[in-house]
Every structure is written in structure tokens, then in C-alpha cells.
Amino acid sequence: MTADPTAFGPETGLRDAVGGTTAAAMKKAFGYEHCGAMVRHFPRRYLEVGELTRISTLPVGEDVTIVAEVESVAQRRMQTRKGVLVEVVVRDALGPEQSLLRMTFFNGYQALKELKPDTVAMFSGRVGVYRNHLELTHPDYSLLEDAQDAEPRPIPVYPTSGKLANPKIRKTIETVLAGVTEGSFPDPVPPALLRRRRLPGLVAALESIHRPHEVPEAMRARHRFRYDEALLLQLALAERRVHRRGLEAVSRPGAADGLLARFDAGLPFELTEGQLGTGREIAADLAGSSPMNRLLQGEVGSGKTLVALRAMLQVIDSGGQAALLAPTEVLAQQHYHSIRRALGPLAEAGLLGGAEDGTRVDLLTGSMPTSARKAVLLRMASGEAGIVVGTHALLSDHVVFAELGLVVVDEQHRFGVEQRDTLRAKAGSMPHMLVMTATPIPRTVAMTVFGDLETSVLRGLPAGRAPISTHVVPLGEERFRSRMFSLMREEVDRGHQVYVVCPRITETQPEDDDAASAGADGHPDADRTPDGTPDGAPGGSGGPAPSGPPRPAKMTVEKMVALLASLPELRGVSVGMLHGRMATEDKARSMSDFEAGRTGILVSTTVIEVGVDVPNATLMAIVDADSFGISQLHQLRGRVGRGGLPGTCLLATWLPPDHPSRQRLAAVAATTDGFALAEEDLKERREGDILGASQSGRRSTLKLLRVIQDAELIARAREDAEEIVDGPGGLAAHPALQRAVGDWLDEDMQAFLERG
Structure with a gap:
């Protein structure tokens, strides 16, 4: 030492x-x-020592903290589920009365190792009653040297790992x-900033967060370290913005009498103010000599694809090509067909009936026949194809563009930064990039995660978009189940069509192949048993299980198709199927039948979540809706009400009304404001991974910062970061702070910032 x-x-x-x-x-x-x-x-x-409670005075149903000595430890196997039950009996370590209390740990292997007889620990949990005896169920605890260690400071409880107590x-x-x-x-934050933001110095903050005299002192220190994270991140993003401004790209100003002007002249409707406004922002970026790096976000159905198409035409008018990268073949085909329909003869240059001075729109997917694929690759390499829509096939080594000027990425969160970078690298010079997302992103999230992208928010819905009503359907009640199926029949009889969405394809499949539902979407049920309780604990953390019968296994596409076919009220209705495991030609045929009205009900996984546009679809039933997160439910219901007809979305669930996950469904049913739901979604998910696993697959870089709760702090840190970067000498004028940015950002984070 x-x-x-x-x-x-x-x-x-x-x-x-x-x-x-x-x-x-x-x-x-x-x-x-x-x-x-x-x-x-x-x-x-x-653990706040000042509020220690003696065992003899424990109040039932309240959260308490006690210091106690372990009297005895025992374990036994649970009867109704796998695992062991560890029972610890403790005696009061502070008072003369030596009262006893039982504690129960489910699968408490760590407690079994650490809580030996005569061990002194501080326990914190909710007081319950079991068989007429008071007990704490799975309490938090912290080992102490002896009972007097509990005086007088709060005791920090740290994240643990393995055998480390x-x-x-x-x-x-x-x-x-x-x-x-x-x-x-040394403190990397300049003293002037600390004074302006009234923050403690580094060493004082470290002392206060680890050894506070009182909890508010620790909270002030945590605020300092949250600011540090926000400042370092915003400095890195500000540096990226400065770097991007220094890069060169080919200016794509368009032409006054080009494809874009002719396309606009032929539109059978007026563009919304939102489409015009975001279109002007994008057009100005494309005309600049620095590469555009813009995020286009908006409500489901707000017309983002049309805005992107107009940007593509401006690039083509300037002699470039455009690529649209979609996450699934179904979505790529939808984009391809909708762009061709929108352009009409302008998309058929060189074809019979096509406009001679138009362009060519091509589709490139991994399942295309070799001959068709080669033909598309030739047209891309020669420049004949002005717009190419594709999936991951666009990232192949064999793909070459004549002059790639614009990359449009749909549903940004489904593509890793490496994939976007691969496509961008296929251009001779730095292409412009437009990232579209149909999931509205709260301002502070955009400021944090997409801080080096300019953001365009597309508000308002195009003419013809009808309102969508959303209702929660309790499947545990037969009358509601029956009404859901009869409503499907009524819509079909009116000449309309119906989506039925299920979380799984088959019984043996753990998750939907098309999108991460359930656990990956971050909702609280990710690790719950069928009755809604956390696996390995009775009735959740510290309380009884919600009332109601256990729900059946999650509905699958295959079971739903069979069920609909067996119902008398749906006799004669054509039922189709769509999911990610189907062959490409079968998926195309199923989607085509539904678009043409030959299929009345389409049973699907979340493969229809984005991009699918069938104006005649008016009803969507999402079965086991509690398996999906808020943003996914909002995305899904956006598939109805697209043709001027009112839409209805039914969120069907077996969960009882008092189950906590019903709050998520109620939130979606209560509003169609995607931005409000995005904030609710983020609060539920937590965003510790927002810069780590969600983008690079690595551990999160954020420790304390929470982008919703710390919105004002992030905004202040952004102001400070811009002032430093734009000031005399830039960040280099503050060498300690510059080193801190470099130390804080690991290689994965650097790659994220450089490629994102």
C-alpha cells in the first residue's frame, strides 16, 4: 500500500x-x-438510521428499517414452484426487549451465505403478516460490524455483484x-461553471455521496454527478456538431422545373403546414455544402414518407441517387409500392408509358431471384435507378451506387450505427442523411441521444386521417370477448377490414421473430409469471398478487387463425395470416390479398407495426396487449383510420383491472398524443441503456442521469457545452475537461457518436 x-x-x-x-x-x-x-x-x-424502528413496535403494512441480530437461518424447498425458501429469524439489536421477527427470502442464496447466526445487519422492507406472525418479505439488508455502526450517518447501499457484500x-x-x-x-469542471450552477467541488461531492451526514447532502452530491454526465455527453455531441460543419458534401439544391416541381403539381391534395415546414428545413440542408444529418419525427400517419420522397426528388434533380433503408421486407415492399404509386409515370423512366425524363424506382431485398437482383444492381451502378428501396441487402459488399446523394433510414431505432455507416460509406463523397422515426421522441431524449442531429418535428395529420378510438377489452369477461368478435363481423359486413395482432407466431416460439415484443420493449412484465407476479416471488415485491384467475398462455397467430375460423359469428369471412417466418412470396401474397380486399381479417405479428398502409382497415384488435410496450401499441394502432374512415383499436388483455400493467394500457387508451405517450414510455422503461445497449449492444454509459427527470439539467448542460465549444480555443482551452470527455467516452461510445 x-x-x-x-x-x-x-x-x-x-x-x-x-x-x-x-x-x-x-x-x-x-x-x-x-x-x-x-x-x-x-x-x-x-438506509436512514434516524428512523430505526424497534421490532416490538413495527406497524403492519408500512415500510420500516430495523437493526437486528440473526437468531437462526433455515431453508426449505418451495412446494408450488421451483427454488428454495430461506427463513431468517432475527432479534432486536438496539433495545432491551430482544423481540423476534421472521424474514423470508425467495431463492435467497445470497442471504443464506451472508446472514449467519449472530450477524448484525440493517434490514429495510414492508411489514406483513403471515400465519398471525409479523414478517418482512425479501427485505433489503446491509451487514454491519455491530449494532452501534448504525449511528449516526445514513448507510449507503451499493449495487453488488457475485459474492461481494x-x-x-x-x-x-x-x-x-x-x-x-x-x-x-483535480476537478475537471471549470470553477466559473461550478459557481454559476451552484455545484460542490469534486472531492466534496465524493465525500458527500459516500459518507453523507444526512440524505439531502447525498442528494446534492448526486446532482453534481448527474450534471457531470450531462455536461460530458453534451460536450461530445457539441464537438460532433462542429466536426460535421467542417465536412464537405455535394450540394443538392434541386431544379426549378425538375421532378419535384412536377410531382408537387400533380398532387391531388394540399400538403400540410407541417409537411411544408419540415420540407423547407430539409431542402435548405440539402442545398448546403455540409452533409445533412437530420432526424424527422412525427406522429403515426403524419406523412413522413411523403416528406422524405420530396427530398429524394430534390437530390435526383441535382444529379444524385437516393436510398431508403427499411427494417423488414414487408415494410420495404410497402415503401416501394407506395413510392411508385405516388410518382406514377415519373417512376417509370425507360418503361412503356413512363415519363421520358422521369426516374426509376427499384427494390432490393435478400430474397429476390438472382437475375432480378443483378438487374437492379446494374441500374444502381449505372445511375439509372434514382431511388432504391431495400432492406439489409443494401448493405452488401456487392452494392455500388453511381452517385449516392441521400440516405433515408426508416425506423432508426432498428438499425445499428454500424449498418447506417456501411450504407453511407458506399457514396464517393459524404451523402446527406435523413433519419425517420414514427415513434415521437421527447425533446430531452432527442437532445441527449440525437444531440448531433438537427431535428424536424412533423406535427398535424394530413387531410383524410380520421380519429382513432381506443378501448381496453377485459378478456376475462365473456361478454366483452364476444363483443370483440361480433364487432369484427360488423366491420367486415360494412365492407371494411380488420387487423388482429398476436404476440407470438407459434406455441414453441419464445418471442415474435418480427420485432422484440414483451421483455425487449422494457415493460414491467418482462420477467413475470403468467399470473403477473415476478418469477420467484408470491404476488410481486412485498404484496399479494393482483386478483383474478391466471391468464391463459399468450395467444399465437396460428391459434388465433384457427379460433376465428371456428366462430359462428365469423362464418364466411376470409382470414389471412402474416408473420416473419413466412416465405417472401407468401408474405407478399398475404399482404396483396388484404390490400385488395380479398381478405377480411388479417392475423399478424408486429410485422405490420410500421409502414403498412391499407386505407380500408378500420378495426384492430391487439390480443394480449399487455405483452407490448406503450410505443409499440401506439405504432400498431396507427395502421387503422388511414382512409378517412374512423378507426377503432381494442387492447385485449386477460390481466385483472388492479394489475399494474393495466395502467400502461389505460395510458394508451386515454390519448393519441404520441409525444405524451413517449414520455410515459420512457418513464416506464427507464433509460439507463439509452446510449449503451440500445445502440451498441454494450453496457450503458449513463449511471445517474435520467433524461426525463433531468430535462432542465440537460438543457443547462447543453448551454454550457455550446458556450465552451464555441468559445475562444474551444474545448482544447480546457485540457482537464477535454481529458474527462475522452476518459468518460469508451470506444463503443466514440463509435456511436462518430457514426450515429
């Missing part, structure tokens, strides 16, 4: 500070090798903190 405790700087090895054994344990558990990383292992919560983590951090001084840990 180093003799001088003040020598512990951020780059001091943990081995030098705490010894080889402890350093090895921290590296194995968390990957930490230096003191700087160790002291930024922040507590997730605090909180006392070991606390002791390690305290050892490192003893060697932290303002001289050894």
Missing part, C-alpha cells in the same frame, strides 16, 4: 490502494482497476476516499 494517502489519484491502481486480493475482487465484480472508477461506484440508496464495498471505497484530496483528484 502506498505510504502517502494523498497519492491516490484517478489513475492510481486499486492494487496499490487496497491490496491485491480486494483489487482482484473489484475487477472481477465490476471491472474496476483504478481508484477513479472505484469512487464512482455510487450508492443506489441510503455491501460492507466489503463500503470498506474499499472508504479506504480509497482516505487518499483522495483536491490535489490528487
